[in-house]
Amino acid sequence: TIDSTICNHCGRCNKKCPFGVFEEAKEGFKICIGGRWGKKTAHGQALGKIFESEEEVLAVVEKAIILFRDEGIKGERFADTIARLGFDYVEKKLI
Numbered sequence: 001t002i003d004s005t006i007c008n009h010c011g012r013c014n015k016k017c018p019f020g021v022f023e024e025a026k027e028g029f030k031i032c033i034g035g036r037w038g039k040k041t042a043h044g045q046a047l048g049k050i051f052e053s054e055e056e057v058l059a060v061v062e063k064a065i066i067l068f069r070d071e072g073i074k075g076e077r078f079a080d081t082i083a084r085l086g087f088d089y090v091e092k093k094l095i
Contacts, residue, residue: 008046009046009050011027014027028050028051029050029051029054029056029057030046030051031046031051031057032045032047033045033047033078033082033090034078034079034087034090036077036079042079045087047060047091047095048091049095060095063093064078064094067090067094
């Protein structure tokens with residue numbers, strides 16, 4: 001069984017399971033937004049979807065850039081924009 005309270009859907013267990021329970025595993029990309037390094041750090045949060053193609057990922061990246069351009073404040077980092085607007089709002093705009 002998979003403990004859903006600790007599973008982060010990274011996919012590492014897909015090929016390591018000796019019982020073959022992951023035959024229907026979905027491969028793709030997970031996008032995390034809002035992380036940053038520097039004096040003030042922030043952990044990125046994963047969007048709630050597994051993206052199946054590079055084209056989907058690039059489309060989300062483009063939407064993130066446009067959202068940051070349109071709703072960010074001059075001098076603000078993307079992590080701060082997400083914190084100010086709320087992760088749920090930003091996620092809805094990107095997906």
